[in-house]
Amino acid sequence: MNRSIISGEDGARLLDQAQMDDPLFVQSIARALHVLSVFHKAEQPLSLNEIAEASGTGRSAAQRVIHTLRALGYIERDETGRGYLPGIRVLDHTVDYLRLNKLIERATPVLLDLRKNARERVDLSLFDDLRVVYAARLQSKRETFFATLVGHSVPTFCTSGGRAIMAHLTDAQVDDIIARSDRRPFTDKTITTPDEVREMVREARQTGYALTVEEVLVGEVALGVAVLGPGGRPLGAIHVAGSLSEWTPEAFCNRFAPLAVEAANAINRLR
Template sequence: MKGLSVSENDRDYIQSIERGFAVLTAFDEKNPNPSLADLAAETGLSRPAVRRILLTLQKLGYVTGNNSRWSLTPRVLSIGQHFSASHALTEAALPRLLEIAEHTHESASLGVLDGVDVVYAARVPVRRIMSINVSVGTRVPAYATSMGRALLAWAPTEIVDNVIANSTFDALTPTTITDEGAFHTALRVVREQGYALTSEELEDGLISLAAPVRDAGGSVVGVAACSTSAGRTTPEAFRTDVAPFLVEKANQLSADMGYRS
């Protein structure tokens, strides 16, 4: 089953909760209205088990539907809202992201690491036509993004090893880094320059910059990021025009979080 990260023999482990979250997270942009059969195939659970979970989630108000098609309800948004309310980083980030967006005229985001993915925890969008559909809660693979590399460049070895061991390293575009050695080299470059730049690795035409945000203890807990299109600029021009300002704002956000270099 997807997402299993602890031993099922752990006496404190409640498998039914894991199964419930497996069903919830099986709803995505590719299949927002799955059938019971779709959810069973995605989670690896039996149809009767999925049906019981769906009926429970329906009574709790998190899904709606019947045995034909199911969909999430707006109540699931409250889960993410609780995260934002309980994490000072997301609240502190918004003014800095707004400054980045106003200065660059490009969308600005806060990313945090969750397993092998980066999750968008906050975002200030600008009106641009791009194929990548990003909103708070969107997940992207850490290995193919500037945000992931900026998060991992200063991460403990065990976290980096876990991401490498559990990432698919699929070639999402012709320029995606898919080799473990090349990925380690990319992380070293990020540490040396203080920020990450990726060009057309997650998707064709997407150029992105990310800079680390640290907490009071100096640990990298998030990244400030800014992205653009290859139709509007080049990677080197984006680096020259945006990287210094982005790093400055990430440093200011780190200071907001109590970090003193």
């Protein structure tokens, strides 16, 4: 199959030949959005050449797209005038998504109660195939900058929320996610082998929650419980995260698993 946009766990979508041949599919819009998507993993402003290369768009086409997006406020120059960054108009769409998403609306008061009782970091993530995307983040007393950002995403296969979600999928769906995931480890504790990931998913099916220990962040223990939609389809997960300097994994489970399961059940009942 011919592919013109590279997909990955950063959320970029795959444009296949069927979409390219679809008479209703507007490729110029797809190209513009793909140019915006090159910032997903950027750590600094990007030059025109860097955007063109990362997006697979010719320099001339990338220049036209950037000019248009800049005129509309979706891309802007950085302070030095040497590179480009996402523009403030992008935030308008973020707030639209958050305020109109019914799951986030009904989950928010439950999450606030959970944060009050847990006094540790509480997150709500949304399931997006190979990744889970944080849609709500209620912080504890110790957080790094990226851990405070709504919209940050992590792989499904190696996170507590992701495995809790996978526990509500079929074995075939679980195998598909594992096979398509980039299973490079975040730490030396990240579980990456397919059989071990499957075993963690089976354990989550039995307990009703998933636990990870230092698989994404060194020193962090995290517990996830799936949030379900109609027919038991997993929509996302609640996460509770703490520090191994204060909790053993067993004590963390004993303290927070009942709270997280109760909170997820409360959200499920509200749909």
